[in-house]
Amino acid sequence: MGAHQQLIAVNDDLTQFHLTNRRVSMILDVVEGKLVNLYTGAAVPYRDDFGYLVDDSFRVQATTADEHGEHRIEQLRQEFPEYGRGDFRGSAVTILQSNGSRITDFRYVGYRAVNGKPALEGLPSTYAGTYAGPAAGESGPDGPDAAATTVDDAAATLSIDLKDDLTGLTATLNYTIFRDEPVIARSVRLTNGGDEPVTVERLASLNLDLPDSDYTMTEFTGAWARERTPHTQPLHPGVQSVASMWGASGPYFSPNAILARPGADEDQGEAFGLAFVYSGNFDLHAEVDAYDATRLQLGINPSGFAWRLQPGESFQSPEALLGYSAHGLGALSRTFHRIVLDHLENPRWARRERPILINNWEATYFDFTSDKLLELARLAKRAGVELFVLDDGWFGRGGHARVDDRAGLGDWVANPERLPGGVAGIAEKINAIGLQFGLWFEPEMVNRASDLYEAHPDWVIATPGRASAVYRQQYVLNFANPDVVDHIYEKMHAILSTANVAYVKWDMNRFITEVYDVTRGAERQGELFHRYILGVYALYRRLLAAFPDLLIEGCASGGSRFDMGILAYSPQIWTSDDTDAVERLSIQYGTSAFFPVSAMGAHVSITPNHQTGRSESLAMRGAVAMFGTFGYEMDLTRLGEGELDEIARQVAFFRKYAPLLHDGDLYRLRAPYDHRRAAWMTVSSDRRHAIVGDYVILGVPNRPKSRVRLRGLDEDALYRVTSLSRLEIPDGDAADGIAGAATDGAGVVRGPIPDGVSVVRSGGELMRIGIDDTNIGPDFAARIYLVDRIDEE
Structure with a gap:
């Protein structure tokens, strides 16, 4: 069975598509010609018909139902909503035509499902399987991107064609689902199959309609010298957005955002992550309508953008990544880290050490x-x-x-x-x-x-x-x-x-x-x-x-x-x-x-x-x-x-x-934004080794007790924890772990572990009780902990 058959299930009779890898599911349906999203979130089992998820609730808005018997278009969770057709939320596409009209009507005409992932011409994008980098035949500044489709079971790609008959435009919506990561890559290719030129004024790479607005939105804001500070607020009626008009993604707002359920934290809760594989002007926003539904969009900023598309020409949007986590923000971050290292960066460098x-x-x-x-x-x-x-x-x-x-x-x-x-x-x-x-x-x-x-x-x-x-x-x-x-x-x-x-x-x-x-x-x-x-x-x-x-x-x-x-x-x-x-x-x-x-x-x-x-x-x-x-x-x-x-x-x-x-897998242990403490750690994939950075920003007189609780270890395993006040390989350190650092063998150290001393603790203790770090230093102090699993004889 091919990867697309494993990762993309298609019911041709009902024209339904289920992308799933047992971590995330996206279910698409064609409803009276329109491509709609029935569900996106935690993985659900396959079933023959998900049609019961089509929203039939009544809303008083413009509709063509009297003439065509359609559902009211605003109530559908559309994948490619257009301007001026009765859906008064933001559109994913706006096309200026020769007669001045901006009305289009993109309807389903067909699909293709393939193993692997096609590259995007002239644009960076994620890949699956064997990397075919820019060395493979780049012909010039306007030449094709060198990477080609990789036929591999690491991912599968669904391409769905929608056509506007009057203009002859075809929009190909590309969805790639990765086998091992809860991430879906989304882009759009717009082709002018008509007889007249048109102007593309807006083309979102990703549109995702969610059925409710019970989320917080975290944006990453800042300026020169204070980039990417998380700013979190609940979604509210109307539009909240981050964008760039500087010609670059910019320091003020980052082309990434997190939507999380209230109460989600590093270790638990449901969250979506949006990331744009693009370095120019962008627009990322969430729009909450009067019925508490949320529309997420990510793409090139339409302000100042107008692309002339001649007959026979195509325009490719940049790629947007949608990540999902059922296990908190930390898991979402680690998912994106793996996507970067295994599916975005050139493997010549991605997991290779760089020179100091x-x-x-x-x-x-x-x-x-x-x-x-x-x-x-x-x-x-x-x-x-x-x-x-x-x-x-x-x-x-x-x-x-x-x-x-x-x-x-x-x-x-x-x-x-x-x-x-x-x-x-x-x-x-x-x-x-x-x-x-x-x-x-x-x-x-x-x-x-x-x-x-x-x-x-x-x-x-x-x-x-x-x-x-x-x-x-x-x-x-x-x-x-x-x-x-x-x-x-x-x-x-x-x-x-x-x-x-x-x-x-x-x-x-x-x-x-x-x-x-x-x-x-x-x-x-x-x-x-x-x-x-x-x-x-x-x-x-x-x-x-x-x-x-x-x-x-x-x-x-x-x-x-x-x-x-x-x-x-x-x-x-x-x-x-x-x-x-x-x-x-x-x-x-x-x-x-x-x-x-x-x-x-x-x-x-x-x-x-x-x-x-x-x-x-x-x-x-x-x-x-x-x-x-x-x-x-x-x-x-x-x-x-x-x-x-x-x-x-x-x-x-x-x-x-x-x-x-x-x-290693990164775990954030303490956020630095209270200007008091910060901590993070990385853990090897086999959970045998970890390294912790524990920092005092500002000291507190007569400070209360403090413990830093680790993450990502094996509960029942024993670990030797070595405390260091500076970056210095402990005496007797061997390549496979700490061998000769001073140790309290009986585990009798009370309070912070002294510099250069090792203690033995179980993974469960380290994660639930933690390490006492009450008095590791004054202002601007740091403590490093080397954590190495002890194999039982």
């Missing part, structure tokens, strides 16, 4: 020489660091040299005064020290003071006749223009093909204003935002096709473009420009709702911190950053021998435990 790096930015900013870089690299090598990253300031020549943020962007040639041997020369010298070499780019931007701008001022996004806003003395290149993408690709390729560059930090520090595309006519101006991000994706694909071993870290003025779309190309993203350890507790905690530890760029930086002025111990900074992709941003030449030795111990510790930190 040092970035020179906070050590030197723009003020550096080759000698200074090499001095930093030698000290980093002594500490065990594996990769040296040269950040901003290495490029531009003469009057356009990048010595500050006023010049040089767009001129991707080495500054000979700073790098006499060019990029190849400094890379060779760094390699000779024993480190890999990485390089910073900001491919999408240009300074007015640059050779590129002087040669091609028309390559900047700007509105004719109007002054352009400027930020950081830079402008946005028009990546909707293939000539621009070609040029930037050629410049980056010239460097990467002649220098041994193992890593690229891809930055993006400015949002799009004065939106106008001088290469296209008036009827195409609504396409720029989307064409721009397609150009970004095309450049990613072309670079990775040419350099398949290249590790790219995404960055956008910190975490301003931290989304599933970028993760398809960059397996790690700089989580925030705020490197303060206390602030990072909140930022990484919120980010973990959808993204795994290994996706979060996290570095130990200088103190006092450059963003907050706060001073924290090196031990605290390391204990926070290790729950991410680990690295350093500091001037090692200013540290004493004791601090350099501690960094060496941190590097050794992280290198040893990185597989557990990155491949």
Whole structure:
């Protein structure tokens, strides 16, 4: 039996579809030509007919029932609701036609069910089975996505065709259900089979009508340096939404949200998660109607969007992911983590350890020489660091040299005064020290003071006749223009093909204003935002096709473009420009709702911190950053021998435990938002090993007793728990567990476990009674617990 037969059951006589994997079910039905959702939630057994779920309740609204005997359209839980047909809630599709009408009537015409999962042309998307990445034949910025349909039983895909007879438009709704995860991927492909062009003004990737509104909605909000803070409120009548109009997913609102039943927490309760595999403008909203039903929609933001679709052309929406959990928010997060690692990121990097790096930015900013870089690299090598990253300031020549943020962007040639041997020369010298070499780019931007701008001022996004806003003395290149993408690709390729560059930090520090595309006519101006991000994706694909071993870290003025779309190309993203350890507790905690530890760029930086002025111990900074992709941003030449030795111990510790930190299941134990305490842990898939980060943010005088309760362990197993006040491999530690740390064998330790001491506790005790952490330190203190199962003789 094929996967689609196992995961997608079809009753052809009744035209009903049941997608299920024993974790989640989605049941679709065709009711008088309209595709409706009868049920989405916890898995239910198959039955021949779910028609009893069609809502026949009476509502006084517009209807065509008198003429056609239809159900009242507003009472149906539609999968593809249209504008102007009697359903007065938000539509999933709006099409402007040549006569000015926006009315369409999409009705069912057929379906296909296949094993595996088709790729989306020109867009990132999840995959199933064997990954066929961008190296497999990318032809150019407008060429097809290289990944092809994967025929594999890891997923099955149902494609349902709906057609509007008057315009000849066909909407193909694609549903992929994964065999092992309670996740359904949803996208829409719109094809113009008519004789006239139309304009697509709105096309939601996902529409889900739920029968009630008894949910809380958690959005992830913030700004630069304080990204992705959870904000939760009950659903209420009307519309509540998060969106972006900045040309990027942005730091202010994240293209992800959680709808949870009241009372749901980390360990119990029902919840849905929505995530957009897209990096541009988005709209995510929940609309509650007068009858307490909820409509969820996620897609490209329709504001400023208008896509001209000629006869014979198609438009593909980005992919939206719908996750489900019957066991709380923690389980929902771990589901999305596995989707990212096993079905989104390039497996070349997804579960492979990344090099521990040092970035020179906070050590030197723009003020550096080759000698200074090499001095930093030698000290980093002594500490065990594996990769040296040269950040901003290495490029531009003469009057356009990048010595500050006023010049040089767009001129991707080495500054000979700073790098006499060019990029190849400094890379060779760094390699000779024993480190890999990485390089910073900001491919999408240009300074007015640059050779590129002087040669091609028309390559900047700007509105004719109007002054352009400027930020950081830079402008946005028009990546909707293939000539621009070609040029930037050629410049980056010239460097990467002649220098041994193992890593690229891809930055993006400015949002799009004065939106106008001088290469296209008036009827195409609504396409720029989307064409721009397609150009970004095309450049990613072309670079990775040419350099398949290249590790790219995404960055956008910190975490301003931290989304599933970028993760398809960059397996790690700089989580925030705020490197303060206390602030990072909140930022990484919120980010973990959808993204795994290994996706979060996290570095130990200088103190006092450059963003907050706060001073924290090196031990605290390391204990926070290790729950991410680990690295350093500091001037090692200013540290004493004791601090350099501690960094060496941190590097050794992280290198040893990185597989557990990155491949383990993440459990959030204490939220940091009360500014008092925080805790989290990762547990190996076999539940034999765990590592816990336990943090004091602000101390409390005469504090009450406190215990941190662990999760994810085997109840009846015995575990040795070793307490550490800093990242340091305990004496006698062996590769397969703690062997020689001091222990209280009889288990008589009372109160917090002393530094360097081990105790033996059962999994049940650790999860239900917990570890006493009342007095583990003052302000800005951390304690690490290594938890290792003891095999009985």
